[in-house]
Amino acid sequence: MASSGGYRARMEHAVSLRSLQEDDAEAVAALVRRAFAAQSVATDPPASALRLTAADVRAHLAAGGGGSVAFMAGSVAASAMWSEQQGGLYVARLAVDPAWRRHGLARALLRAAEAAARSRLLPRLHLGTRLVLADNRALFESCGFVEIARHAHPGYAEPTWAEFEKPVGPDAS
Numbered sequence: 001m002a003s004s005g006g007y008r009a010r011m012e013h014a015v016s017l018r019s020l021q022e023d024d025a026e027a028v029a030a031l032v033r034r035a036f037a038a039q040s041v042a043t044d045p046p047a048s049a050l051r052l053t054a055a056d057v058r059a060h061l062a063a064g065g066g067g068s069v070a071f072m073a074g075s076v077a078a079s080a081m082w083s084e085q086q087g088g089l090y091v092a093r094l095a096v097d098p099a100w101r102r103h104g105l106a107r108a109l110l111r112a113a114e115a116a117a118r119s120r121l122l123p124r125l126h127l128g129t130r131l132v133l134a135d136n137r138a139l140f141e142s143c144g145f146v147e148i149a150r151h152a153h154p155g156y157a158e159p160t161w162a163e164f165e166k167p168v169g170p171d172a173s
């Protein structure tokens with residue numbers, strides 16, 4: 001089992017991160033649905049993440065996808081899923097339990113994604129977020145991502161989501 005070790009999040013809660021595994025499928029799917037149901041703004045169209053199932057998570061892993069899970073007090077508190085796409089590591093379903101927000105968990109998961117990209121020799125991370133979610137854009141910008149394009153969902157005349165990327169350099173440590 002791969003582990004990125006533990007560290008102490010703000011407010012003195014110990015958090016541990018490890019690679020997403022098949023056994024996590026039920027808990028992670030439930031967490032993703034719970035997290036996306038508690039976005040700061042209801043999105044149009046609704047997020048497909050609201051319909052994520054354990055079978056989807058297992059299929060993602062079976063297809064070579066990866067991810068990371070963060071545990072707080074022994075329970076799944078946050079997770080991210082990723083896969084190789086378009087010459088980079090595409091990060092999806094970044095989700096933090098509403099009870100554990102603003103403790104740095106998303107930031108920690110994005111660091112884990114960066115490490116995964118580096119170990120796969122991929123030169124960039126990329127992801128998409130809805131334009132209406134200003135808090136998400138603030139998160140990605142604070143983690144070094146830049147917006148590279150805007151897109152509309154099928155059937156929508158105006159852009160609904162933005163694509164962000166972050167170059168992944170050599171390990172500085």
Ligand SMILES: CC(C)(COP(=O)(O)OP(=O)(O)OC[C@H]1O[C@@H](n2cnc3c(N)ncnc32)[C@H](O)[C@@H]1OP(=O)(O)O)[C@@H](O)C(=O)NCCC(=O)NCCS
Binds near residue numbers: 136
């Ligand atoms: C978006 C989400 C993953 C953020 O998780 P989080 O663990 O609370 O984020 P972090 O604590 O790591 O925040 C890191 C930084 O992002 C920014 N940020 C995060 N949430 C923010 C908010 N609500 N408003 C403004 N800035 C915010 C801040 O700069 C923050 O640093 P700070 O707390 O030191 O100011 C979480 O709110 C979530 O699960 N939302 C619902 C699902 C979703 O939208 N996922 C992303 C899809 S693209």
